Amino acid sequence: MTFISYAYIVLFAVALLARVTIGRSSNAKPYLWVLLALSLIFYGWFRWWYLLILCGTATVDYYAAQLLVRPSLTARQRKQVLAVSMISNLGVLGFFKYTNFALGSIRAGLGYFGIAAPWQDAITITLPIGISFYTFQSMSYTIDVYRGLLTPARCFWRFLLFVSFFPHLVAGPIVRALDYLYQFDRPRRIRAVVVTEGVALIARGLFLKMVCADNIGTFLAGIPAISDGVWDKGYVRGADSATLWLWVALFSAQIYCDFAGYTDIARGSAYLLGYRLTVNFRYPYIASSFSDFWRRWHISLSSWLRDYLYRPLGGNQQGRARTYLNLFTVMLLGGLWHGAAWPFVLWGGIHGTALAVERMLGLADRARTPATTWTAALAQLCWSVPYFVVVQLVVALAWVYFRSDTIAHANMFAANLFTAPQWTLDFREPSLRLMIVLLLPVAALHLRQLAHETARFPVAAPFERAAWAAMMLYLAATVYGRANAFIYFQF
Amino acid sequence: MLLSISSSSRLQIRHRALAAGVFGLIVFAAMVAAGNAWDRSFPSTRFDTPYRDGVPDVNREWYLASEKDVLDYDVFYHGWWGTPQALRRADVLFLGNSRAMYAFRAEYFQPYLDVLGVRGYNMALPSGADAFPLAIIRKYDLHPKVVVVNSDAFFANDLTSFGAWATERSDWESWRLYYEYVASWTARKYLHLLLPPWREYLLDRRYQVMYRSASTGSVRLVVGEDDQRLMTPVSPPPISAADEATADGMVPSQLRNLQVFREEVAARGAAMVLTLVPYGDSMPLVLTRKLSAISGVPFIEEWPVGLEGAAGSHMNARSSKRFLDMLMPRLLAEPAVKVRLLGQPALSRQSSDSWSLRP
Numbered sequence: 145m146t147f148i149s150y151a152y153i154v155l156f157a158v159a160l161l162a163r164v165t166i167g168r169s170s171n172a173k174p175y176l177w178v179l180l181a182l183s184l185i186f187y188g189w190f191r192w193w194y195l196l197i198l199c200g201t202a203t204v205d206y207y208a209a210q211l212l213v214r215p216s217l218t219a220r221q222r223k224q225v226l227a228v229s230m231i232s233n234l235g236v237l238g239f240f241k242y243t244n245f246a247l248g249s250i251r252a253g254l255g256y257f258g259i260a261a262p263w264q265d266a267i268t269i270t271l272p273i274g275i276s277f278y279t280f281q282s283m284s285y286t287i288d289v290y291r292g293l294l295t296p297a298r299c300f301w302r303f304l305l306f307v308s309f310f311p312h313l314v315a316g317p318i319v320r321a322l323d324y325l326y327q328f329d330r331p332r333r334i335r336a337v338v339v340t341e342g343v344a345l346i347a348r349g350l351f352l353k354m355v356c357a358d359n360i361g362t363f364l365a366g367i368p369a370i371s372d373g374v375w376d377k378g379y380v381r382g383a384d385s386a387t388l389w390l391w392v393a394l395f396s397a398q399i400y401c402d403f404a405g406y407t408d409i410a411r412g413s414a415y416l417l418g419y420r421l422t423v424n425f426r427y428p429y430i431a432s433s434f435s436d437f438w439r440r441w442h443i444s445l446s447s448w449l450r451d452y453l454y455r456p457l458g459g460n461q462q463g464r465a466r467t468y469l470n471l472f473t474v475m476l477l478g479g480l481w482h483g484a485a486w487p488f489v490l491w492g493g494i495h496g497t498a499l500a501v502e503r504m505l506g507l508a509d510r511a512r513t514p515a516t517t518w519t520a521a522l523a524q525l526c527w528s529v530p531y532f533v534v535v536q537l538v539v540a541l542a543w544v545y546f547r548s549d550t551i552a553h554a555n556m557f558a559a560n561l562f563t564a565p566q567w568t569l570d571f572r573e574p575s576l577r578l579m580i581v582l583l584l585p586v587a588a589l590h591l592r593q594l595a596h597e598t599a600r601f602p603v604a605a606p607f608e609r610a611a612w613a614a615m616m617l618y619l620a621a622t623v624y625g626r627a628n629a630f631i632y633f634q635f
Numbered sequence: 636m637l638l639s640i641s642s643s644s645r646l647q648i649r650h651r652a653l654a655a656g657v658f659g660l661i662v663f664a665a666m667v668a669a670g671n672a673w674d675r676s677f678p679s680t681r682f683d684t685p686y687r688d689g690v691p692d693v694n695r696e697w698y699l700a701s702e703k704d705v706l707d708y709d710v711f712y713h714g715w716w717g718t719p720q721a722l723r724r725a726d727v728l729f730l731g732n733s734r735a736m737y738a739f740r741a742e743y744f745q746p747y748l749d750v751l752g753v754r755g756y757n758m759a760l761p762s763g764a765d766a767f768p769l770a771i772i773r774k775y776d777l778h779p780k781v782v783v784v785n786s787d788a789f790f791a792n793d794l795t796s797f798g799a800w801a802t803e804r805s806d807w808e809s810w811r812l813y814y815e816y817v818a819s820w821t822a823r824k825y826l827h828l829l830l831p832p833w834r835e836y837l838l839d840r841r842y843q844v845m846y847r848s849a850s851t852g853s854v855r856l857v858v859g860e861d862d863q864r865l866m867t868p869v870s871p872p873p874i875s876a877a878d879e880a881t882a883d884g885m886v887p888s889q890l891r892n893l894q895v896f897r898e899e900v901a902a903r904g905a906a907m908v909l910t911l912v913p914y915g916d917s918m919p920l921v922l923t924r925k926l927s928a929i930s931g932v933p934f935i936e937e938w939p940v941g942l943e944g945a946a947g948s949h950m951n952a953r954s955s956k957r958f959l960d961m962l963m964p965r966l967l968a969e970p971a972v973k974v975r976l977l978g979q980p981a982l983s984r985q986s987s988d989s990w991s992l993r994p
Binding site: 335336337340341343344368369574575606609614615618619621622624625626627 | 658795797819837
């Protein structure tokens, strides 16, 4: 089930009904049971057997955590228990997500040396939706219990609800047990502030997804078997660079609106149901450096990678060379997490390289250092504005690899971007004009945040937020695009 | 230091939030009113969208066949709306692509069949080629008496993308997808009576919503039925050397596929007849003539001048009537058809009661 569906409206209405009837107190077990049942319906709605995988990995992690806190266990045994949990999660993820990628890559590698692989075709494996998200959630739980940061969940069904809670189940944010489990016992009174905030988040999410992301997505990708999109024209040698830069800008906006819109709906839905999910996006296109970008984009993933991969690898504590290597490795794996295809790996590699180079040259620190005199401020402006442009251009260029189906196509697209423009865009075309208009709200959201962060421009007051929410809801009901699946569902 | 909020401030925050919520509702209502006022004051921005008064809801007789996406393949393959039963009752099955969907309208072919006491069914599909109808014929074990094929790009041994997706989907996935579309269409149909569909106006683009009869396969367009574009300015159409060459290149593979199709149809006791829904392109005409000449499958060729329709090749109702008024008498006079419809009973078929709605 997706958020943009009529089935979800029905499911969410049932959840809300439960919230206002049996879910008003802090420890309302029936309410939690209803949420669990609805979460399982939400996930099983795609394919019922997805539930077996979800419940299977959750069972292993739940019992692993219970074992980890037994005082009778030696350090070695605790490590073994943790290993079982990790292997079960990564094994499931690896099988469903990376089997064909591995087989295909080995076959290509053997072919390079003139050796024919004994297998020819890819195996038909359906990737369960959201598996990358919930396995990471589940893993963070056992690791935190192992590290002694967390007491295990009291009972299995509570843990299962943490893993399967429908607002965050299939596309995040990647919730940590530390931030979530305690909320089961927290008072859950219904307050006007919470309701208006939740509705405003949902309205913004619907606007970003249905108006911006869906319209741009259809324009770029077309409708399967009915119409062609424009993005693929960038794979042809000699395509107009000016046009392609616009497509890149549109895709940058689309992926932000798609994912941030999803997160807003998820957070708003959870909020209305009495739970708080972590913020996942903080206006990434105003990032002043690459490290700043990763503090603003898909925050729950980048912080997960930082805490459970970068730091265990040694982080920045084992010398400069190792730090750069760690950054690169983590981003490479981050790219692979997104999708089992080489363009994603390259996308991660671009970001990993950029982060390592930035750290090597100390560029991020320079961008962050506050200026004390006006001359220093002017000098910093002269430095930070061009660097901001460089950062955003590299981010945009990396999206080309994220969006393209093969590296060869992405390379061709990228090469076309740096040719002389031919200015073939026809601005009389209504759909193109609409696309340009759709870039404006994304730009406006980011500019307002920039003004807030740099010039202390006030955040929106409740009445202003309410007016914006009403307008966004109106536009979502009248300018919605053709429904496209959320991009991050495929991960 | 612990920060605490006094109960009066808390109350103030709550009241402000409540007031903001009410203000948001007022803004939304104001936008609805302003949008409607604009929509009514400046009718020049309005054009035919599918959201109009009087468009019927999807019902047992008229199902949703196309709404931004092609849904027909799922309806037939997964047997929604009782299509398997209707197909099993059909004596004459009309097949082909979207041109055939618009050309073979039951309201115009059925009167001819009524005289003989037989039923027709239009199972032509958008982008329709041979493999999908063949799959349907086998899946539901259909035994029509006559199969009329619009041979335009039909014998390509192609399931088409829509057909491949429909066959890959489980019944559950298909049901979910199909009824999500129905819910979406129904909700928007009512929503846009209140809120103008600004996107359609902004893009100056309308899209088709098509209903289809569950009992006859006839089509009904909610909008865009006719832009009165001339489809057949002359008859017969001029045939170029390039048409001949292209057709010659296609004959071997198409003939192979035609034979396979004919054998399957013949094994079920049906006669096969070729025809061609006329439109601007003359190459299919050349190809069909060649296929008919080599295979011996009868070809009924009618190419009336002045047929009109939408999208360049989709006949309007008037042209469909003209076309069928010429085609049907010739079809029924065809000896093989006559034998099947008048002289010889169809091969035994199972009672329709033994078939469930969902296979």
